[in-house]
Amino acid sequence: xxxxxxxxxxxxxxxxxxxxxxxxxxxxxxxxxxxxxxxxxxxxxxxxxxxxxxxxxxxxxxxxxxxxxxxxxxxxxxxxxxxxxxxxxxxxxxxxxxxxxxxxxxxxxxxxxxxxxxxxxxxxxxxxxxxxxxxxxxxxxxxxxxxxxxxxxxxxxxxxxxxxxxxxxxxxxxxxxxxxxxxxxxxxxxxxxxxxxxxxxxxxxxxxxx
Amino acid sequence: xxxxxxxxxxxxxxxxxxxxxxxxxxxxxxxxxxxxxxxxxxxxxxxxxxxxxxxxxxxxxxxxxxxxxxxxxxxxxxxxxxxxxxxxxxxxxxxxxxxxxxxxxxxxxxxxxxxxxxxxxxxxxxxxxxxxxxxxxxxxxxxxxxxxxxxxxxxxxxxxxxxxxxxxxxxxxxxxxxxxxxxxxxxxxxxxxxxxxxxxxxxxxxxxxxxxxxxxxxxxxxxxxxxxxxxxxxxxxxxxxxxxxxxxxxxxxxxxxxxxxxxxxxxxxxxxxxxxxxxxxxxxxxxxxxxxxxxxxxxxxxxxxxxxxxxxxxxxxxxxxxxxxxxxxxxxxxxxxxxxxxxxxxxxxxxxxxxxxxxxxxxxxxxxxxxxxxxxxxxxxxxxxxxxxx
Numbered sequence: 001x002x003x004x005x006x007x008x009x010x011x012x013x014x015x016x017x018x019x020x021x022x023x024x025x026x027x028x029x030x031x032x033x034x035x036x037x038x039x040x041x042x043x044x045x046x047x048x049x050x051x052x053x054x055x056x057x058x059x060x061x062x063x064x065x066x067x068x069x070x071x072x073x074x075x076x077x078x079x080x081x082x083x084x085x086x087x088x089x090x091x092x093x094x095x096x097x098x099x100x101x102x103x104x105x106x107x108x109x110x111x112x113x114x115x116x117x118x119x120x121x122x123x124x125x126x127x128x129x130x131x132x133x134x135x136x137x138x139x140x141x142x143x144x145x146x147x148x149x150x151x152x153x154x155x156x157x158x159x160x161x162x163x164x165x166x167x168x169x170x171x172x173x174x175x176x177x178x179x180x181x182x183x184x185x186x187x188x189x190x191x192x193x194x195x196x197x198x199x200x201x202x203x204x205x206x207x208x209x210x
Numbered sequence: 211x212x213x214x215x216x217x218x219x220x221x222x223x224x225x226x227x228x229x230x231x232x233x234x235x236x237x238x239x240x241x242x243x244x245x246x247x248x249x250x251x252x253x254x255x256x257x258x259x260x261x262x263x264x265x266x267x268x269x270x271x272x273x274x275x276x277x278x279x280x281x282x283x284x285x286x287x288x289x290x291x292x293x294x295x296x297x298x299x300x301x302x303x304x305x306x307x308x309x310x311x312x313x314x315x316x317x318x319x320x321x322x323x324x325x326x327x328x329x330x331x332x333x334x335x336x337x338x339x340x341x342x343x344x345x346x347x348x349x350x351x352x353x354x355x356x357x358x359x360x361x362x363x364x365x366x367x368x369x370x371x372x373x374x375x376x377x378x379x380x381x382x383x384x385x386x387x388x389x390x391x392x393x394x395x396x397x398x399x400x401x402x403x404x405x406x407x408x409x410x411x412x413x414x415x416x417x418x419x420x421x422x423x424x425x426x427x428x429x430x431x432x433x434x435x436x437x438x439x440x441x442x443x444x445x446x447x448x449x450x451x452x453x454x455x456x457x458x459x460x461x462x463x464x465x466x467x468x469x470x471x472x473x474x475x476x477x478x479x480x481x482x483x484x485x486x487x488x489x490x491x492x493x494x495x496x497x498x499x500x501x502x503x504x505x506x507x508x509x510x511x512x513x514x515x516x517x518x519x520x521x522x523x524x525x526x527x528x529x530x531x532x533x534x535x536x537x538x539x540x541x542x543x544x545x546x547x548x549x550x551x552x553x554x555x556x557x558x559x560x561x562x563x564x565x566x567x568x569x570x571x572x573x574x575x576x577x578x579x580x581x582x583x584x585x586x587x588x589x590x591x592x593x594x595x596x597x598x599x600x
Contacts, residue, residue, distance in 0.1 A: 056385040058370060076373040078252040082283070082346050083371040149281070 022047040024066035026077060028054060036070065058083050069095045158196045165199035168206055214436050218245045219256045220269035222470045223374070223392055224480035225296040225421050227460065228502055229269055230469045232447035241439030247469055252373065253345045254284065260424065261287035266433075267440065269295060270424040273518045275540040277347035280533060282526060290430055290542050291422035291515070292441055293508045295448070299420050299480065299500035300350050300411035301396035308334055308387045309406040309488070321487050321494050324413050324589040328361035331408070335387060338366035342381070342389040344374050350390035352521040353414045359524070360590045381405045392420075393499075394476030397485045407487040410496045415566075417498075417505065417586035419514045430545065438549040445508055445555055452503035457481055498585075505571075505583055506558060510541040513562040516596035534596060556581045565594040 023045055027033040033050045040048050051060055054077040061069065061081075071078060081095055162184070169180040188198045220226040232238045233245040248265065250256035257274060259265045261284055275291050277283040304312065308331075313319075317330035331339075343351040351369060358365055372380050374395040380386045382404035389399065390411075399405040411418060423444060430437055450456055461481050465474040479485040483499025486492065501507045519537025523530040543561035551557055559575035568584025575581075 055376060055380045055383050056370075059385075073255060074251045076251045076375065078254045079345050079373055080371045082254050083369070 020047065021045065021067040022049070022064070024048075024061060024064055024069045025050045026054065026057065026069065026071040026075060026081075028052045054080070057081070071095060158199075161203065162195060162199045165202040168202060213239070213242055213244050214439070215244045215246050216266045216436060216440060217248060217264065218267050218269075219248050219250050219259055219265040220469075221253060221256060222249050222472070224394065224464065224470070224472070224477055225299050225392060225500065226269045226469070227451055227464055227481075228295050228444050228447045229423075230464060230467055231451060231460065232443040234463055234467055235447065235450065237446040237450075238440070238443040241443045243436065243439045243443060245440075245443075249469065253348075257284045260289065260426065261285045263426065263429070266429060266436075267292075267423060267425045270422050271345055271348045272419040272422050272514075273347040273349060273352060273522060274345075275422065275424050276515065276518055276522060276533070276537040279536050279540050280522070280528065282522070282528075283347055288427040289424050290427050290540050290545075291424050291510050292430065292437065292542055293423050293444065293510055293546055294419045294514070295421040295423050295444070295502070295508070297417050297419055297501040297505075297507045298410070298412040298498060300353070300390060300392050300418075301407050302354065302388065302390050302409045302411070303381075303396050303399055303405045303407040304331070304388050305381045305384070305386065305405050306403070307384075309408075311335060312408075319487075321407065321409060321496070322413050324357055324409055325361060327408055328357065331388075332358075332362055332365050338368055340368045340370055340385065340387045342370050342372040342377055342386040342391070344372065344377075344391060346371055347522070348390075349418050349420050349518075350392070350411070351525070352518065353411050353418060354388075354390045355525055356521060357409075357414050357589065360588075360592070378402045378404055393480035393485070394472065397476070397479045400486055400489055403489045407485070410499060412496060412498055414589050415586070416568075416588075417501070417507075417584065419511075419518075420500075422510070430542070434549075437545065441546070441549045442553055445503075445550055445553075448503040448508055452501065452507075505586075506556070506576075506581055508546075508555075509558060510543050510546055511561065511563060511565075512538045512541050512543060513565050513594065513596050515539075515541040516562075517565050517594050520594070520596075538596070551577065554578070558583075562596065565596075566591075567593045 023040060025033060025036050025040075025048060027036065027050060030052065033052060037048050037050065049064055049066065051057060051064075054075075057077050057080040069081065071081065162181075165184060166177055166180045169175070169183060170177060173180070173183075175183070184198050184202075185195055188195045191198070218229060220229055229245060229247060233247060238245050250259070253271060253274065256265070256268055256270070257278060260268045260270075261278065270291075272291070272294070274283065275289040278287050278289045309317075311334035312330040315330035315333040317327065320326070341354060343354065345351070346369070355369075358367070370380075370386060372386065372389070374391050377386070377389045377391050377395050378399040381389055381399055382402065389396070389405065396407050400407060411420075423441075425437070451460055461474060461477050464470055464481075465472065465477045470477070480500060483496040484493050487494055515537040516534045519534040520530060522528070522537070523533035547557055556576045556578040558581055563574075563583070566586060566588040569587045570585055571582050572584050573581065574583050
């Protein structure tokens with residue numbers, strides 16, 4: 001039942017669940033906030049801040065700069081957190097969700113799907129560590145996936161550029177694909193530039209001249 | 211007839227009306243569908259549940275399918291818009307302090323002039339404006355930023371996502387100078403005496419797709435029968451909502467239903483387009499404040515999506531051509547034609563149009579020859595002609 005949900009941005013957040021992590025809990029009900037803090041503290045987390053007033057949430061979170069945000073899945077202020085993930089990379093952080101009631105059908109579905117981190121109804125201190133650990137690990141996995149996706153997209157775009165440049169050189173010089181690539185590569189090496197840069201320069205020059 | 215239950219997510223706003231009416235007036239039941247209407251606490255929650263397959267369909271902000279399909283928002287998922295559920299319906303307001311500062315810079319009030327309103331707004335404060343929007347990918351934000359970019363350049367401003375029910379509080383606490391929100395939440399700020407309304411969204415773009423009916427592409431492909439029944443039911447509901455004689459009854463049904471939990475006055479403001487722009491002011495009437503059916507509102511124009519894609523590229527910096535291509539792919543006129551053509555819904559001759567070209571209502575080529583489009587002009591008179599998707 002330990003599942004996490006977090007905002008995904010490339011990040012270099014800590015890889016271990018250290019007790020010196022700063023945790024922000026978004027919860028306007030003082031009783032529940034107290035329960036959560038107590039449970040966290042019992043498990044060794046001391047640096048816990050509760051944000052009860054949700055006006056200006058994004059600004060306050062940016063100022064606090066916590067390592068992890070804990071928020072109820074049903075909290076409407078979740079949309080305000082969206083912005084933090086959409087802002088700069090420096091502000092990226094995992095967000096763990098928890099749910100308060102386990103009877104609701106959709107909440108159950110969300111928990112099953114790994115969207116929410118915790119059922120507070122059965123909050124037990126020994127459960128918190130694995131929950132947060134899972135949240136952070138999956139946040140990092142998603143960040144990694146995002147980075148890899150970006151890299152893959154870039155590689156694909158680069159290959160297209162190089163292919164077009166190769167085609168141009170082949171036509172202009174009447175040489176084979178292999179020879180065209182060798183020529184581009186040699187030029188890149190002699191100028192201490194990357195193959196993609198030479199290819200781009202070729203295409204730009206050809207656009208200008210055509 | 212067997213009944214198919216569809217999990218349908220929505221955020222309890224007045225413009226979820228076509229879904230509520232489809233269920234409550236049994237238009238869905240006539241198609242063998244039961245809409246299991248599931249209110250969601252936030253757009254993020256709704257988005258995630260749709261992406262993960264726990265919702266079959268959802269009432270969504272029109273830029274969300276594009277943002278999701280571009281991988282900008284939530285778990286990456288290919289999500290398409292089956293039809294547009296409503297056009298327009300938003301307002302822009304400012305805090306009382308900001309309104310006074312604008313008057314000191316020569317603002318004369320009024321609720322219909324983006325060109326005259328921008329300079330006093332931009333001159334009012336000596337710091338970046340703090341602008342509240344309901345979601346990073348919302349038509350509210352796209353319209354506001356479009357307005358700003360097209361009047362006096364892009365000013366320094368902070369866009370602050372604020373859930374609509376909290377908008378008035380955020381304005382009164384000084385957290386926001388400007389707020390862009392759907393009714394009734396603008397009127398709520400006015401009657402609380404914390405702000406004034408300065409423009410309706412319709413003054414920036416006369417026909418802005420506001421909410422869409424969205425589903426995952428794979429689900430759409432695998433469930434043609436359900437998609438067909440659902441679209442017919444929602445189309446009937448939208449048509450029913452736009453018949454003037456039905457508006458009073460619609461207000462009654464929406465306010466009474468357990469689905470919205472809004473007072474009758476709140477629903478009334480939104481559906482009639484009549485509201486006060488300041489606490490002691492007379493009510494103004496905004497024509498076309500919200501549309502559900504007329505002027506081919508439900509048709510998922512690829513060109514509307516392209517405009518959304520272009521704006522998303524502006525606010526995120528992602529490649530324009532890529533954003534436009536992905537956006538166009540999320541609108542499904544093919545599905546609309548296939549499922550609604552046989553039930554005599556009038557279909558336009560093309561699936562793209564020049565956005566912003568119509569300053570007046572204009573008859574256009576359609577299957578039944580009854581289609582009237584527009585006005586759909588932008589406040590600055592610009593037009594957008596996007597290449598059709600390949």
